[in-house]
Amino acid sequence: APESLMQALEDLDYLAALDDDGNLSEVGIIMSEFPLDPQLAKALIASCEFDCVEEMVSLAAMLTASPCFVPLSTHLEEAVALRRRALLHPNGDHFTLINIFNAFQQLTPHPCPRGADAAVPPADAGDEGWCRKHGVSAEALRLAGTVRAELLEVMRRIELPVSPPAFGSDANALNIQRALISGYFLKVARDIDGSGNYVMLTHKHVAHLAPACGYLLRPPPRRLPPWVLYHEFTISQDNCLRVVSEIQPQMLVELAPQYYLSNLPPSEGRDLLMEL
Structure with a gap:
């Protein structure tokens, strides 16, 4: 619909993705390099400024992959909900997704594939068991790992800086919020x-x-x-x-x-x- 198109263009303008002539700005050109929606791409670019790239690229992957939470069986619901609650982050759902991704990655070494045609890493019995216990999808988390590697490859190709991980510090939490607000x-x-x-x-x-x-x-x-x-x-x-x-x-x-x-x-x- 014309209204939707106009709204999309207006949103791109607010994100500084367009220049005065309606063409892609320098920021817009960089945003277009990522296979992400414009707001998420802008947040990821902003994370370079706020030194939270490692966390934002994990979050972008989690938001892009399939939903990680699975419906709980009635007879298991309470026990799984308690374990899932332990993964909740006090700063909100975005931080919880990073928490879950990091916890999954720490279970066993996950090779980071390079390139868009890389295969999803093979399943691991320990991964599957941990995911069942916490009511999350191992398939979605493995896909997020693949997406994350592809996003990092784009960042390296266009020479964007990648800051070291700092998840858990107050300063890092504030920087993640700043990057998110920059896009959302x-x-x-x-x-x-x-x-x-x-x-x-x-x-x-x-x-x-x-x-x-x-x-x-x-x-x-x-x-x-x-x-x-x-x-x-x-x-x-x-x-x-x-x-x-x-x-x-x-x-x-x-x-x-x-x-x-x-x-x-x-x-x-x-x-x-x-x-x-």
Whole structure:
């Protein structure tokens, strides 16, 4: 539809992927090198600036591969849910995905294939058992490993810097949030009443956290984050935000001032940001 095309072009413009003539900018050309959606490509490029490439490339692979969580059998649900809960990261779902990928990679050595035609690494009995115990898909995680290797190959080919791993430090967590906001600042929502009714800032639609969201899987008392960045929104199925992590609102103004100070439609959320 023409409206969808115009929205896509507008989003690319906000991501600085287009120049004044509507052609790909230098950033846009680099983004186009990656087989990723524009927002994820922009976040990955931003990770070079914020020294969190190792983590962001793992996250990009996890978001691109098949969903890693599998439906739980009723008789195993409680035990698996407890083990899965141990993998939850306090900073949100994006960090949990990195956690899961790192844990899977540490089970046994996984050769990193090079090139787009590389095969998925063979299955390992230990991997499969660990995945069953935690309710995650070994196939999806192996595919993520392959995607990750391909993304790193692209980065090496176009000579983007790859920072060393630093997952687990406060500084690294902040840098991952900065990289994510650099790409996903159009996908931000605010809890308007403290009970999980999230208004998406770009078009004021109200949504809720998906049942598999880590914030809902934690033991009581649960604390729902007031501001979140989300990976996707599914209005047709269950009106849910999927893959959600908490952010600090001042980071939106810091990293995307053009949008949040000039182009964000009037709303209570905009008023709050203007006061920061």
